[in-house]
Amino acid sequence: MPKLGMEPIRRAALVKATIDEIGAAGTLDITVSRIAKRAGMSSALAHHYFGGKDQIFLAAMRHTLTVYGAEVRGALAMADDNVSRLQAIIRAGFTNSNFRREVIAAWLNFYVLAQSSAEAQRLLTIYQRRLHSNLVYDLRPLIGDRADAAAERIAGLIDGLYLRRGLDQSSEMGMDATEHVLALLQAELKEHA
Amino acid sequence: MPKLGMEPIRRAALVKATIDEIGAAGTLDITVSRIAKRAGMSSALAHHYFGGKDQIFLAAMRHTLTVYGAEVRGALAMADDNVSRLQAIIRAGFTNSNFRREVIAAWLNFYVLAQSSAEAQRLLTIYQRRLHSNLVYDLRPLIGDRADAAAERIAGLIDGLYLRRGLDQSSEMGMDATEHVLALLQAELKEHA
DNA sequence: CTTTTTCTTGATTGACGAGTCAATAAAGAA
DNA sequence: TTCTTTATTGACTCGTCAATCAAGAAAAAG
Numbered sequence: 312m313p314k315l316g317m318e319p320i321r322r323a324a325l326v327k328a329t330i331d332e333i334g335a336a337g338t339l340d341i342t343v344s345r346i347a348k349r350a351g352m353s354s355a356l357a358h359h360y361f362g363g364k365d366q367i368f369l370a371a372m373r374h375t376l377t378v379y380g381a382e383v384r385g386a387l388a389m390a391d392d393n394v395s396r397l398q399a400i401i402r403a404g405f406t407n408s409n410f411r412r413e414v415i416a417a418w419l420n421f422y423v424l425a426q427s428s429a430e431a432q433r434l435l436t437i438y439q440r441r442l443h444s445n446l447v448y449d450l451r452p453l454i455g456d457r458a459d460a461a462a463e464r465i466a467g468l469i470d471g472l473y474l475r476r477g478l479d480q481s482s483e484m485g486m487d488a489t490e491h492v493l494a495l496l497q498a499e500l501k502e503h504a
Numbered sequence: 505m506p507k508l509g510m511e512p513i514r515r516a517a518l519v520k521a522t523i524d525e526i527g528a529a530g531t532l533d534i535t536v537s538r539i540a541k542r543a544g545m546s547s548a549l550a551h552h553y554f555g556g557k558d559q560i561f562l563a564a565m566r567h568t569l570t571v572y573g574a575e576v577r578g579a580l581a582m583a584d585d586n587v588s589r590l591q592a593i594i595r596a597g598f599t600n601s602n603f604r605r606e607v608i609a610a611w612l613n614f615y616v617l618a619q620s621s622a623e624a625q626r627l628l629t630i631y632q633r634r635l636h637s638n639l640v641y642d643l644r645p646l647i648g649d650r651a652d653a654a655a656e657r658i659a660g661l662i663d664g665l666y667l668r669r670g671l672d673q674s675s676e677m678g679m680d681a682t683e684h685v686l687a688l689l690q691a692e693l694k695e696h697a
Numbered sequence: 698c699t700t701t702t703t704c705t706t707g708a709t710t711g712a713c714g715a716g717t718c719a720a721t722a723a724a725g726a727a
Numbered sequence: 728t729t730c731t732t733t734a735t736t737g738a739c740t741c742g743t744c745a746a747t748c749a750a751g752a753a754a755a756a757g
Contacts, residue, residue, distance in 0.1 A: 316703095317703080337619030337620035340533060358745080358747080420616055436671075439671075463684055467665040470668060472664070475660055478619075478625070494657070546737080551715080701756075703753085703754080706751085707749100711747105714742090715740105717740080718738090723735100724733080725731085
């Protein structure tokens with residue numbers, strides 16, 4: 312019973328199913344059939360809309376990065392001064408939604424994928440650059456020349472703590488990760504005085 | 505022409521070949537046959553000595569962690585006071601050998617593997633705990649109660665910068681990563697005063 | 698009401714890969 | 728020498744999976 316305009320619906324369902332499947336398996340070693348079944352359609356249809364497994368993965372990756380980007384933008388919109396904007400950026404990285412199993416699995420696997428896929432590499436670089444430039448934008452007025460190096464450290468600590476907390480997804484450790492990065496931020500600001 | 509006592513030699517060759525193959529592919533999605541061919545033997549022999557693909561991966565992971573551990577211990581042996589020991593630990597994470605393509609690929613993939621393999625998870629936890637306790641050991645005499653939180657931040661920054669630098673293995677960025685973590689160390693120490 | 702477009706899948710193909718096994722060969726033990 | 732242990736592989740099994748395709752079914756267009 313073909314309703315028209317199915318394409319965007321199917322694509323969205325496949326992207327979600329892909330992320331869930333990655334989360335369930337912990338790997339990119341999952342089959343198109345399982346993704347399609349989870350999304351409620353045949354594997355042939357998945358191929359029809361995406362063309363191949365690789366493109367399904369890349370779509371899932373784009374989606375993950377888009378969601379993260381939207382979260383950051385949302386948090387930034389509610390902050391006015393430089394310091395609270397910086398705090399918002401930091402907090403956005405450690406929200407509960409970012410600590411769901413599937414999201415963690417997706418990020419880890421995308422890092423791996425970036426080693427063999429130029430497009431994945433590109434997407435990840437965009438994420439890194441955006442985070443860096445967001446940080447520099449608000450750090451510069453506060454600490455001037457030190458902004459770049461400080462941003463490098465803060466971004467590194469965000470990624471590193473996310474990696475460490477993601478591994479043993481034990482309870483709510485996103486809390487303390489946030490505190491650690493905020494502490495680093497304060498140290499970077501105080502250093503200037 | 506079976507010489508006796510081949511087992512350790514074969515195992516070592518397979519472990520090395522596995523890491524190289526992971527580095528070449530960027531993935532754990534590699535075949536036992538290719539590993540075996542790279543190690544100069546038949547795939548049947550690989551199965552004979554390791555029992556299965558999973559165990560080959562775990563052996564490769566153990567080897568990688570062992571090498572890293574040895575590097576740290578070596579660096580620590582040449583330092584006497586607390587501060588230079590801390591600097592040695594930090595530097596050990598960013599040596600050239602840790603930035604070889606295969607080593608980076610191995611680490612990234614082991615993080616992914618830890619999501620689906622209890623044993624891999626265990627090994628990675630050991631690494632994290634050891635790094636943390638090494639840092640605390642030398643931080644405690646310097647900053648007391650602050651040691652634990654500071655160690656968390658330093659370890660997080662080490663992992664995070666390694667992740668970021670490993671992705672775009674552009675030139676010698678291990679240098680600046682080291683500087684960043686050393687800067688954080690100084691900030692943590694100064695904070696105490 | 699026929700034609701075209703969109704959507705959908707079952708069946709199939711073609712390839713590949715993990716793990717097994719029987720058989721071979723050498724070295725040492727008895 | 729004969730027996731046993733260790734090393735080694737080619738061939739094979741069994742399963743899986745990505746990708747293709749021809750065909751069907753429903754909506755929209757004419």
